[in-house]
Amino acid sequence: MLKFTSEHEWLKIENGIATVGITNHAAEQLGDLVFVELPAAGKSFAKGADAATVESVKAASEVYCPLDGEIVEANEAIVADPSLVNSDPQGAGWFFKLKLANPADADSLLDEAAYKELIA
Amino acid sequence: MDDQTTLLKTPLHGLHVSLGAKMVPFAGYDMPVQYPMGVLKEHLHTRQAAGLFDVSHMGQVTIHPRSGNVRDAALALEALVPVDVAGLGTGRQRYALFTNQAGGIDDDLMITNRGDHLFLVVNAACKEADFAHLEKHLGETCIVTPIRDRALLALQGPLSEKALSTLSPDVAGMRFMDVISTTLVGAECIVSRSGYSGEDGYEISVPEDRAEALAKALLAVEGVEPIGLGARDSLRLESGLCLYGNDLDPTTTPVEGALEWAIQKVRRKGGEREGGFPGAARILAELEQGATRRRVGLKPEGKAPVRSHAKLFADAEGATELGEVTSGTFGPTVEGPVAMGYLPKSHAAPGTTVYAEVRGKYLPVTVSTLPFITQTYKR
Structure with missing residues (x-):
């Protein structure tokens, strides 16, 4: 199940675990990333909390936790090479895997059509 | 948003938009922060080839001595800056600071001796205050004329000399901080060999109606790309150059700002024209004792x-x-x-x-x- 937030994150949800990243649109808007800071596995976040930080030459931006949950894995590859987020934001440039506290909450997120309408 | 309707536009605004620039408000102007290349690549491109910057938002002003002797204008201006202006040769440019009574810095600027007058470039956000400051203190002995019908372009990077030479051979022989008049795309331009990226390059004052033609002629040269304010900021910071308003402000003195090099001996303690600028007591003391x-x-x-x-x-x-x-x-x-x-x-x-x-x-x-x-x- 692929879901989106109005904060320009995508979630690919399988068995209650969401792989989370930022959308193509967000990556384009941010420009070339030079620094990524990810949360440690085991950390829990409420929906809307600052979970990660990305920085371009120009500015720092927060990436919000899209739903309540616990981090089970962070993508160290994008820490080592932030440009992966620009080259493949909805694939190899994923940020973290989140074990959802309430998987049913995902129903409230946007589907792909609704997200595309949002950024149109 | 009122901001949108009141933002000023430089003569190159239409060109920026046509090149796909992302425009942002800066010092009251709608300015390109980046082009489709993006800040990171624009920065690297400038250091490897050449970048063209629109800095028309900055203030340009001439100071003509009423006496006809440029030294009188220079001496008058020395009352506002802790810099050797009278010793600046014809066709030469120098960095300077407007200081205040507390010894702080009200703006930083470039001063050129144009032979019969002085030509100044000041920061966009300070320019109206600077014009008023100059008029107030120099108005009696000089004619202070804000230049509002010329654009200012910067061409920076190792290919700058080659690129600008295609429009005028005169620029190739210039050294750092030289300033000449030359004709580019049919327009009388003031060209200085300077800039704010740490790279070799030029700044070009051009009549506004020829600014776009000049920009297009330079962008047509292989290796020249348009560069936005985002990369201008990272370029100047890597080069250790101050951004007025961030690194310098009315509460920082030249010595605190590590700008002693901008204050020549002749204006320091024991110099021929010691002091005589706002905040001299504090600044001269700090030059001796440190801040x-x-x-x-x-x-x-x-x-x-x-x-x-x-x-x-x-x-x-x-x-x-x-x-x-x-x-x-x-x-x-x-x-x-x-x-x-x-x-x-x-x-x-x-x-x-x-x-x-x-x-x-x-x-x-x-x-x-x-x-x-x-x-x-x-x-």
Whole structure:
């Protein structure tokens, strides 16, 4: 199940675990990333909390936790090479895997059509 | 948004939009922060080839001596800046500072001796105040004329000489800080061999109705790309150059700002024209004894950029606050974060480790000499 937030994150949800990243649109808007800071596995976040930080030459931006949950894995590859987020934001440039506290909450997120309408 | 309707446009605004620039408000102008290439690649391109910048938002002003003798204008201007203006040769340019009574800096600027008059370039955000300041103090002896019908372009990077020479052979023989008049695309231009990127290059004052033709002619040269304000900022910061309003302001003195080099001997204690500028007592004393704090280069040890207003501490626990970062970014050429800030004398020596507060953490930062890159001015 692929879901989106109005904060320009995508979630690919399988068995209650969401792989989370930022959308193509967000990556384009941010420009070339030079620094990524990810949360440690085991950390829990409420929906809307600052979970990660990305920085371009120009500015720092927060990436919000899209739903309540616990981090089970962070993508160290994008820490080592932030440009992966620009080259493949909805694939190899994923940020973290989140074990959802309430998987049913995902129903409230946007589907792909609704997200595309949002950024149109 | 009122902001949108009241923003000023430079003569190159239409060109920026047609090139796909992302426009942002800056100092009251709608300015290109980046083009489709993006800040990172624009920065690298400038250092490797040549970048064209629109800096038309900056203020241009001429000062003509009523006596007809440019030395009278220079001496009059020396009452406002701690700089040797009278000793500036014809066709030469020099960095200067408007100081205030407290010894602080009200703006930084470039002064050119144009033979029969002086030509100044000042910061966009300060220009109306600067024009008024000049008129108030120099109006009696000089004719102060803000130039509102000329654009200002900067061409920066190692290919600049080759690129600009295609329009006028006169520019090739210029050295750093030389200024000449020359015809480019049929327009009478004022060209200086200077800029604010740390690279060799030129700044070109051009009549506004020919600005777009000049920009297009330069962009047509292989290796010249349009560069936005985003890369202009990271380029100047890697080069250790101050952004007025961030690194310098009315509360920082030239000595605190590590700008002693801008104050020539002739204006210092014992010099032929010692003092005689606003705040001279404090500034002359600081030149002898040093200031209690100093602008320094800061090199974060990790990969995280440390940005302006990050607080600096003596310890990794954030107990003893020392000062603040005034500019900070990721330096694309340095391939790591770079910053500048103010530290007390006790912590300002290169090699000292201090700690910057970033998102609740205290990141080690090393005091470093400036610039972070090797400047390539054509001396």
